[in-house]
Amino acid sequence: xxxxxxxxxxxxxxxxxxxxxxxxxxxxxxxxxxxxxxxxxxxxxxxxxxxxxxxxxxxxxxxxxxxxxxxxxxxxxxxxxxxxxxxxxxxxxxxxxxxxxxxxxxxxxxxxxxxxxxxxxxxxxxxxxxxxxxxxxxxxxxxxxxxxxxxxxxxxxxxxxxxxxxxxxxxxxxx
Amino acid sequence: xxxxxxxxxxxxxxxxxxxxxxxxxxxxxxxxxxxxxxxxxxxxxxxxxxxxxxxxxxxxxxxxxxxxxxxxxxxxxxxxxxxxxxxxxxxxxxxxxxxxxxxxxxxxxxxxxxxxxxxxxxxxxxxxxxxxxxxxxxxxxxxxxxxxxxxxxxxxxxxxxxxxxxxxxxxxxxxxxxxxxxxxxxxxxxxxxxxx
Numbered sequence: 001x002x003x004x005x006x007x008x009x010x011x012x013x014x015x016x017x018x019x020x021x022x023x024x025x026x027x028x029x030x031x032x033x034x035x036x037x038x039x040x041x042x043x044x045x046x047x048x049x050x051x052x053x054x055x056x057x058x059x060x061x062x063x064x065x066x067x068x069x070x071x072x073x074x075x076x077x078x079x080x081x082x083x084x085x086x087x088x089x090x091x092x093x094x095x096x097x098x099x100x101x102x103x104x105x106x107x108x109x110x111x112x113x114x115x116x117x118x119x120x121x122x123x124x125x126x127x128x129x130x131x132x133x134x135x136x137x138x139x140x141x142x143x144x145x146x147x148x149x150x151x152x153x154x155x156x157x158x159x160x161x162x163x164x165x166x167x168x169x170x171x172x173x174x175x
Numbered sequence: 176x177x178x179x180x181x182x183x184x185x186x187x188x189x190x191x192x193x194x195x196x197x198x199x200x201x202x203x204x205x206x207x208x209x210x211x212x213x214x215x216x217x218x219x220x221x222x223x224x225x226x227x228x229x230x231x232x233x234x235x236x237x238x239x240x241x242x243x244x245x246x247x248x249x250x251x252x253x254x255x256x257x258x259x260x261x262x263x264x265x266x267x268x269x270x271x272x273x274x275x276x277x278x279x280x281x282x283x284x285x286x287x288x289x290x291x292x293x294x295x296x297x298x299x300x301x302x303x304x305x306x307x308x309x310x311x312x313x314x315x316x317x318x319x320x321x322x323x324x325x326x327x328x329x330x331x332x333x334x335x336x337x338x339x340x341x342x343x344x345x346x347x348x349x350x351x352x353x354x355x356x357x358x359x360x361x362x363x364x365x366x367x368x369x370x371x
Contacts, residue, residue, distance in 0.1 A: 020235060043235055045264060048256030055225030055257070059197070059232020062217060062352065064360045067232070085222035089348030 006031040008138035020067035022053035027172045028098030028164035050075035054082040073117040083124040093154040102161035126154040177335040185210040199226035199246030201281040209342040214358035218344040224254030234266035248275040262303035270328040276336040299329035
């Protein structure tokens with residue numbers, strides 16, 4: 001039986017005291033976004049672009065609150081310059097990224113960013129943790145939150161496309 | 176007589192009390208520093224377009240404190256979507272003030288979109304800011320927004336395109352972050368969460 005990894009991530013966020021959840025929607029994050037929206041201890045903040053999440057995270061931490069960002073791999077490409085602020089100020093950052101452009105991809109326009117997501121993050125000094133199967137997702141999120149807030153670092157968990165398991169536009173729309 | 180940016184920002188920050196201040200990179204960071212550097216000011220040196228979002232994160236984390244974002248028209252235009260994001264969240268304690276000289280002041284005074292009539296206050300109003308105004312003659316109404324009126328509030332203050340001497344804040348990002356958190360949260364902010 002597959003673990004309910006979105007619910008496990010939500011439990012990790014709640015246990016760590018995350019109060020602000022910034023997101024740009026992705027089909028792979030649909031259930032986790034809903035769980036965060038329903039959780040009264042969390043403020044789910046929809047963003048017009050992933051870049052806004054970096055400002056949101058920085059402001060929340062200046063105010064003493066923990067946060068997390070949810071996005072799709074293509075959104076990582078929107079972050080490059082503003083990740084510089086995370087590095088020079090050593091703001092804690094936790095990003096949970098659902099991958100596209102991998103196994104089962106049906107849209108060629110998703111591939112260039114999907115193939116380079118980890119490299120872009122690494123280039124901008126964000127530590128990358130690859131969650132390649134459903135059993136390991138929650139453990140990676142747990143580690144990422146711990147390291148981000150205990151060592152004031154930037155952490156990203158990449159959830160592989162095979163974990164999400166969407167193989168066509170129709171499946172995505174039917175989520 | 177056009178308003179002058181340093182006079183405007185000094186007036187807005189006069190007797191600021193426990194106001195939390197974020198300033199966008201470039202001229203507005205120099206303006207708040209000319210008015211008096213303070214631990215509860217976070218002047219940015221980069222991350223163009225993110226000043227208003229830092230203000231939102233801070234306003235959500237500290238709902239009992241008033242938060243002011245003071246930034247330039249070029250910086251606001253780069254993060255224009257953040258006005259829509261703020262409009263959805265409706266933080267009552269947040270005011271965004273754009274010091275609008277209609278120029279990119281750090282790069283050779285090129286015209287910004289506001290020089291050709293783009294109306295930032297109208298954008299803010301359309302994004303569901305509770306109050307949005309453009310000030311050209313005095314800033315009494317802007318002070319009222321910052322210190323008293325439930326928000327989210329927005330003001331564009333039209334100013335002359337002066338080239339002024341630089342007044343630089345500290346540029347070490349870790350210092351700016353740490354001094355802000357210590358002043359706001361107390362010395363426990365210096366200690367990582369599990370050690371508290």
